[in-house]
Amino acid sequence: MRPSSPAEGEPDIDRMENHDGAVVPDGPTAANVSGPHPTKLSGAGCATGGSASPLDFGAMPTFRAPRGTRDLLPPERAAFRRLETIATDLTERYGYREIETPLLEQTAVFERGVGAVTDVVEKELFLIAPRTEEAESWALRPEPTAGIVRAYIQHGMQTLPQPVKLTMTGPMFRYDRPQAGRYRQFWQFDVEAIGDAGPAIDAEIIELALRFYGEAGLKRVEVHLNSIGDAACRPAYIEELTAYFRGHVDELPQLERDRLERNVLRLLDSKDPAMAALNAAAPRITDRLCGPCAEHFAAVKTHLDTLGIAHVAEPGLVRGLDYYTRTAFEFYAPGREGQQQALGGGGRYDGLVELLGGRPTPGIGFGVGLDRVVLALAAEDVATPPETRPLAVVVGADPAATADRLRIATDLRAAGLPVRAELTVRKLGKQLESAARDHAHFAVILGDELAGGQVQLRDLEAGSQQLVPLVDLARKLAAAAKSHRHGVGEG
Numbered sequence: 068m069r070p071s072s073p074a075e076g077e078p079d080i081d082r083m084e085n086h087d088g089a090v091v092p093d094g095p096t097a098a099n100v101s102g103p104h105p106t107k108l109s110g111a112g113c114a115t116g117g118s119a120s121p122l123d124f125g126a127m128p129t130f131r132a133p134r135g136t137r138d139l140l141p142p143e144r145a146a147f148r149r150l151e152t153i154a155t156d157l158t159e160r161y162g163y164r165e166i167e168t169p170l171l172e173q174t175a176v177f178e179r180g181v182g183a184v185t186d187v188v189e190k191e192l193f194l195i196a197p198r199t200e201e202a203e204s205w206a207l208r209p210e211p212t213a214g215i216v217r218a219y220i221q222h223g224m225q226t227l228p229q230p231v232k233l234t235m236t237g238p239m240f241r242y243d244r245p246q247a248g249r250y251r252q253f254w255q256f257d258v259e260a261i262g263d264a265g266p267a268i269d270a271e272i273i274e275l276a277l278r279f280y281g282e283a284g285l286k287r288v289e290v291h292l293n294s295i296g297d298a299a300c301r302p303a304y305i306e307e308l309t310a311y312f313r314g315h316v317d318e319l320p321q322l323e324r325d326r327l328e329r330n331v332l333r334l335l336d337s338k339d340p341a342m343a344a345l346n347a348a349a350p351r352i353t354d355r356l357c358g359p360c361a362e363h364f365a366a367v368k369t370h371l372d373t374l375g376i377a378h379v380a381e382p383g384l385v386r387g388l389d390y391y392t393r394t395a396f397e398f399y400a401p402g403r404e405g406q407q408q409a410l411g412g413g414g415r416y417d418g419l420v421e422l423l424g425g426r427p428t429p430g431i432g433f434g435v436g437l438d439r440v441v442l443a444l445a446a447e448d449v450a451t452p453p454e455t456r457p458l459a460v461v462v463g464a465d466p467a468a469t470a471d472r473l474r475i476a477t478d479l480r481a482a483g484l485p486v487r488a489e490l491t492v493r494k495l496g497k498q499l500e501s502a503a504r505d506h507a508h509f510a511v512i513l514g515d516e517l518a519g520g521q522v523q524l525r526d527l528e529a530g531s532q533q534l535v536p537l538v539d540l541a542r543k544l545a546a547a548a549k550s551h552r553h554g555v556g557e558g
């Protein structure tokens with residue numbers, strides 16, 4: 068796999084590792100790879116004919132997750148799982164159905180859908196090296212909307228009752244410069260309503276996103292709102308904007324100068340700090356909306372007011388993707404607006420279905436950056452969910468009797484109970500210590516009574532213990548799990 072090469076005049080980000088100010092843990096540094104190598108093993112103890120191993124273990128590199136990607140270890144994965152559960156519950160409540168599209172699409176889906184002259188396609192696409200000369204060009208999805216709309220068209224969803232309301236959560240890939248909250252593989256919770264021209268659904272979808280943040284634990288999330296017009300009013304605005312930037316061409320960074328004639332709107336969402344002042348003084352689309360766009364925008368705001376949703380007017384908000392028309396919005400934690408740290412964003416894309424080969428169909432959606440939500444929750448000290456703990460651990464007085472422990476734990480798990488078997492051969496005391504470390508509620512202790520079909524059931528929290536017939540064990544544990552009682556006296 069190779070990423071598209073950085074645009075001309077752009078520094079090659081792989082050579083900038085030391086200048087990123089990256090919080091993202093990076094590849095090995097000289098300091099952590101220059102230590103002593105492991106003992107060289109070649110030639111030692113090979114079973115087949117005693118010949119030397121072809122592997123030179125002494126030269127084994129230190130493997131790391133690719134730069135800008137990361138492993139979600141169990142506690143962080145649990146935080147993501149919690150967000151996914153909230154997303155699933157919420158979207159079901161609002162009538163969205165889940166869809167899953169491939170992680171890769173024909174590159175043209177993104178070139179046409181997202182736009183060839185956008186950061187996402189021009190600089191950040193992960194292109195897949197073709198396996199044969201005639202192979203199609205594929206790219207890892209940098210965002211889900213283009214793929215979902217491709218699926219909508221491919222599967223004839225225009226014939227279903229409209230709007231078709233779809234949701235998807237999964238990883239996206241952008242070859243961007245890694246830093247805190249910006250990764251090359253990141254997760255989005257995405258929602259799309261295709262086939263409703265609004266404006267009520269625009270407000271509904273914004274409210275849905277806010278409810279997601281609220282249920283996740285982020286109570287203060289701001290909506291930044293704009294309208295970026297449509298095919299009727301945008302061309303005149305683009306002309307005006309082009310004239311404005313032509314007047315400042317000497318102040319433009321090289322990339323923006325290149326884009327000026329090709330896609331001037333993209334200058335407005337440039338990440339280059341040199342553009343900030345110029346963009347602040349640029350003509351505003353909201354002052355140039357045609358009648359229908361202005362009416363639509365006003366109606367969206369009225370619907371938001373009805374729902375009691377405050378919004379910040381953001382006339383410079385044009386979003387980084389070309390498919391947007393009319394309503395555009397982004398979500399921020401207050402105080403983090405200037406740091407390109409949107410917690411999510413979206414908008415209307417009334418021309419996208421047609422652009423990808425379908426009948427003209429309006430659409431609107433949003434994407435929430437789950438990585439950023441997890442970071443924001445940590446910054447606000449919102450507790451992450453406790454990891455699941457076993458209800459019971461099966462331990463035994465005879466350390467060697469692993470088969471008994473495995474068999475009884477297996478029967479309990481078959482009965483639907485979260486139970487761990489202590490499979491290590493070690494003393495009962497150590498087994499019980501390990502059960503306590505797992506925060507298990509109970510220890511099922513196998514001893515001499517097992518011959519008579521009984522086990523000791525110890526409540527590790529209450530410190531009580533009783534003899535229980537094996538035939539009653541699952542029922543007793545299930546009752547305790549159900550009632551969240553820690554005692555074992557009844558049931």
Ligand code: HAM
Pocket residue numbers: 209210211212241243248249250251252253254255257258259387408409410411412413414415416431432433434435436437438439
């Ligand atoms: P987007 O604004 O490009 O929109 O991405 C949505 C969200 O994904 C961002 O607000 C941010 O939270 C997160 N995100 C984007 N890039 C990164 C990154 N490199 N690392 C971490 N998080 C990131 C879209 O993708 C549109 N498809 C949204 C949409 C859906 N519009 C209509 N329907």
